[in-house]
Amino acid sequence: MVLECAVLANEVAICSCSFFYILFVVYITVRQGIQTKEVCQWGTFRLQNQIGRNLQLQGVRGIAAVTLLLLLKKFPSSLEIASTPLGEVKISLSYNSALGRPNFRLPSVDELRELMEQRCLRSYKLIDPNFDVFKVLGDMCECILELATSSSNNLQEVNVMPALDVLKKSSARDALSNSENGCLLARMLNESFNAPQCSTNGFVDNVGGKELVVVPQHELTPDELRFCLFGIGDESCCQTCFGDCLLSQQLCTCARHSGGNFVYTSAGVLKEDFLEECITMTRDPQQQCLLSCVECPLERSKKDDVLEPCKGHLKRNVIKECWSKCGCNKRCGNRVVQRGVNYKLQVFLTPDGKGWGLRTLEKLPKGAFVCEFVGEILTISELYTRNREKHASPVLLDAYWGLTGVSMDEEALCLDATCYGNVARFINHRCFDANLIEIPVEVESPDLHYYHLAFFTTREVEALEELTWDYGLDFGDLDHPVKQFQCRCGSTFCRNMKRSTNVSMVQGLIRHDHQMN
Numbered sequence: 001m002v003l004e005c006a007v008l009a010n011e012v013a014i015c016s017c018s019f020f021y022i023l024f025v026v027y028i029t030v031r032q033g034i035q036t037k038e039v040c041q042w043g044t045f046r047l048q049n050q051i052g053r054n055l056q057l058q059g060v061r062g063i064a065a066v067t068l069l070l071l072l073k074k075f076p077s078s079l080e081i082a083s084t085p086l087g088e089v090k091i092s093l094s095y096n097s098a099l100g101r102p103n104f105r106l107p108s109v110d111e112l113r114e115l116m117e118q119r120c121l122r123s124y125k126l127i128d129p130n131f132d133v134f135k136v137l138g139d140m141c142e143c144i145l146e147l148a149t150s151s152s153n154n155l156q157e158v159n160v161m162p163a164l165d166v167l168k169k170s171s172a173r174d175a176l177s178n179s180e181n182g183c184l185l186a187r188m189l190n191e192s193f194n195a196p197q198c199s200t201n202g203f204v205d206n207v208g209g210k211e212l213v214v215v216p217q218h219e220l221t222p223d224e225l226r227f228c229l230f231g232i233g234d235e236s237c238c239q240t241c242f243g244d245c246l247l248s249q250q251l252c253t254c255a256r257h258s259g260g261n262f263v264y265t266s267a268g269v270l271k272e273d274f275l276e277e278c279i280t281m282t283r284d285p286q287q288q289c290l291l292s293c294v295e296c297p298l299e300r301s302k303k304d305d306v307l308e309p310c311k312g313h314l315k316r317n318v319i320k321e322c323w324s325k326c327g328c329n330k331r332c333g334n335r336v337v338q339r340g341v342n343y344k345l346q347v348f349l350t351p352d353g354k355g356w357g358l359r360t361l362e363k364l365p366k367g368a369f370v371c372e373f374v375g376e377i378l379t380i381s382e383l384y385t386r387n388r389e390k391h392a393s394p395v396l397l398d399a400y401w402g403l404t405g406v407s408m409d410e411e412a413l414c415l416d417a418t419c420y421g422n423v424a425r426f427i428n429h430r431c432f433d434a435n436l437i438e439i440p441v442e443v444e445s446p447d448l449h450y451y452h453l454a455f456f457t458t459r460e461v462e463a464l465e466e467l468t469w470d471y472g473l474d475f476g477d478l479d480h481p482v483k484q485f486q487c488r489c490g491s492t493f494c495r496n497m498k499r500s501t502n503v504s505m506v507q508g509l510i511r512h513d514h515q516m517n
Ligand SMILES: C[S@@+](CC[C@H](N)C(=O)[O-])C[C@H]1O[C@@H](n2cnc3c(N)ncnc32)[C@H](O)[C@@H]1O
Pocket: 207, 353, 354, 355, 356, 357, 392, 393, 425, 426, 427, 428, 429, 430, 483, 484, 485, 486, 487, 488, 489
């Protein structure tokens, strides 16, 4: 008897950049004999039952039988894996005990599953009552896909299309010309030579005549940083978890670090209460909590004779995602930011004089992860020494400065997207009511001084809407490392206008928001 499992990993490259949707379908057939060569000649996704009385089951169930045998170690060592150029993968496993048994009948999937779970729980002394053999099989499929597509994992930014590539596609062209941005389309076509060109190797920002290299992850410049960020122990990981932490009845260690609960729903968006709390902590002057450090690294780096008092750093909620040291798998629901961009985004020329901007080409739900801010990780003193001029794109990683203090210069970090960055570098500022909020996310490091900064939607965002976030600038503060600009955000609550009117308007809006909720 031979059990065959087929995994179909179909790569669909989205537009011009390197993102793969992985689809997988699993089949099982029980039949006499199998030739690996046949597997290599598959022409279609459908695996035909070729011989005699066959059983064909679809879904992850297929691999259940294989894993059962693997777990019970009752099979001869004849496991074969073959694949087609299309990415279909077939695993075949020979097991002879059924041969010559006159009373042989094929069991139902449920029977099989039940017996398998009972045996696994007993023989392998598994204590988790939620043990599910289908999950084990899902993990197995995932391992195959992961190994089979690992080189594509290294490719960079996902779903990100330069304006012109999108315009070449008729549906997007139609969408644009039908929209109120029709005039923008014309401008973009006329100014096509100026559009940023995106490739898997890099991104040239022609606008300012400067080069921006697109990178998928933060660049670590000083070697010492590399050492101090990644030489981290096993605490803060959920090493004993398995599968998807969100499905477990117990809260994993990582969730406990995220304020005692999982922050993501099973649909992969932020839970409403967590998101609302983050928004309020950032926007509501009465809920904002500014923590001051004793000796602020920003002041220290200025190297002035007299240190001014710290201006305070916003207290924030932090997300702790599971990561490679955790026992769960890569599709665990507590891993969202690390899976990268999931929506079609576009860099475009804004019609209102803000330069390039970023917009979404599809509707985004509230609480959706859009992208993270990628840049070079620099110490604040490095930022100041590198370039005496003000920078357009540094973001301070100051979430913990006020809490823990920053005694050493190498602990005061920022992300600078001047030379290396991703699409987040094109997100323009909007005072107060931006549709994105930045939330610190700890992934591979519980080091409080380094974290990822991820953008989530504060509300539903319509297709073709510009994505914006509040840079948190005080337009009067000329000391801030970010270069000042004349704000054209268009918000009723623009801080670049008179302050007094705005504060009362902001408070009014927050009250209104709460009433609406
Ligand atoms: C991080 S970059 C954003 C991308 C930028 N628009 C570009 O073309 O590269 C920040 C710069 O964009 C411009 N910018 C961002 N938000 C703006 C706003 N609300 N009003 C005017 N200019 C803005 C400012 O020049 C600012 O220094």
